[in-house]
Amino acid sequence: MKDKIVWPSLANEQIIKYLEKSILENNPEGSYVFSGPDNIGKSTVAKSFAQILLCKNKGFLPCGVCESCRRFTIKDNEEYFSHGDFTFVTRAKDKKNISIEQIRDFIRVLNMSSFAGGYKIGVVKHAELLSTEAANALLKTLEEPKEKTIIILISSEAELLPTTILSRCKILYFKPVMTEKIYDYLVKERNVSREKARNLSRLSLGRPALAIKFLEDEEFYYFYNNNVEDFLHICGSGINERLMLVEELTGKEKGQAGTRIAHRVIEIWQGVCRDWLLLLLGQNNYVQHIYLADEIKHQGIEYTEAEIVRLSKLLSRAHLYLKANVSPRLVLENIVLNF
Numbered sequence: 001m002k003d004k005i006v007w008p009s010l011a012n013e014q015i016i017k018y019l020e021k022s023i024l025e026n027n028p029e030g031s032y033v034f035s036g037p038d039n040i041g042k043s044t045v046a047k048s049f050a051q052i053l054l055c056k057n058k059g060f061l062p063c064g065v066c067e068s069c070r071r072f073t074i075k076d077n078e079e080y081f082s083h084g085d086f087t088f089v090t091r092a093k094d095k096k097n098i099s100i101e102q103i104r105d106f107i108r109v110l111n112m113s114s115f116a117g118g119y120k121i122g123v124v125k126h127a128e129l130l131s132t133e134a135a136n137a138l139l140k141t142l143e144e145p146k147e148k149t150i151i152i153l154i155s156s157e158a159e160l161l162p163t164t165i166l167s168r169c170k171i172l173y174f175k176p177v178m179t180e181k182i183y184d185y186l187v188k189e190r191n192v193s194r195e196k197a198r199n200l201s202r203l204s205l206g207r208p209a210l211a212i213k214f215l216e217d218e219e220f221y222y223f224y225n226n227n228v229e230d231f232l233h234i235c236g237s238g239i240n241e242r243l244m245l246v247e248e249l250t251g252k253e254k255g256q257a258g259t260r261i262a263h264r265v266i267e268i269w270q271g272v273c274r275d276w277l278l279l280l281l282g283q284n285n286y287v288q289h290i291y292l293a294d295e296i297k298h299q300g301i302e303y304t305e306a307e308i309v310r311l312s313k314l315l316s317r318a319h320l321y322l323k324a325n326v327s328p329r330l331v332l333e334n335i336v337l338n339f
């Protein structure tokens with residue numbers, strides 16, 4: 001029996017308790033779906049779960065010093081690292097789906113016997129992007145589970161996975177973490193100033209991995225803030241400036257990378273609209289962007305509730321167009337020319 005298990009401090013407690021029990025009783029499931037919004041800690045928990053199961057030392061788990069643990073911690077922020085008994089697959093950067101070839105490789109690695117004589121663990125990130133062939137290949141493996149082999153499918157849109165796959169997995173639903181908890185973590189464990197912690201914890205909307213990404217990845221934070229400012233700016237601008245912004249946003253990246261940027265930009269704009277509506281309704285406590293009220297005043301923009309609602313609908317529909325392969329430029333132009 002292990003003495004104590006160390007998990008990421010911001011994780012979903014119920015899920016942690018459940019997984020911990022299965023580790024202590026030595027009866028984890030053969031396959032899981034980790035379902036929930038992006039950046040909520042699903043990958044972090046999957047990685048910790050794998051690290052604990054593969055740790056070679058009994059007692060304080062994960063020990064952090066055995067050969068297996070070291071592979072998990074050397075590059076803590078890197079998703080790709082080499083470990084004989086842990087394998088990871090996600091969509092390639094320039095592709096729309098996870099391909100059958102990728103899943104065949106994934107299965108091949110899982111089928112090899114364990115280096116350490118213990119578990120073999122495989123994680124599929126963005127599992128909703130499995131191509132039909134890839135999903136079918138994976139299904140065959142799920143139908144014939146092997147002892148001590150664990151497959152974890154991570155997805156923010158688990159409802160899009162084939163029911164044949166879902167029915168063979170234990171589904172765990174990850175929920176947003178309280179803003180106060182993220183704030184405390186940033187102040188106490190990351191030594192972030194109170195003001196910055198207040199800002200980041202609100203911006204992350206209950207998604208701890210997003211708060212940490214804002215903290216650690218300056219470029220990402222800059223991109224976010226820029227898009228909030230640009231959006232407010234064009235709300236008060238004429239057609240030329242609006243089209244110039246679309247040109248700027250879509251000029252650099254082509255193909256799937258361009259589509260992903262457009263999704264991201266639209267999500268940020270949706271966040272601003274949600275706050276804008278909250279401000280108009282006097283619900284200032286729930287506002288994500290703390291300085292939005294001042295900024296809107298500063299830019300001198302006046303939109304009614306009905307206009308913001310219409311804009312929000314326009315933004316929601318834009319995601320569907322992008323998914324249907326309409327070019328990011330057309331989709332963004334359609335937004336900026338219609339509000």
Ligand SMILES: [Zn+2]
Pocket residue numbers: 054055056057062063064065066067068069070
């Ligand atoms: Zn260890």
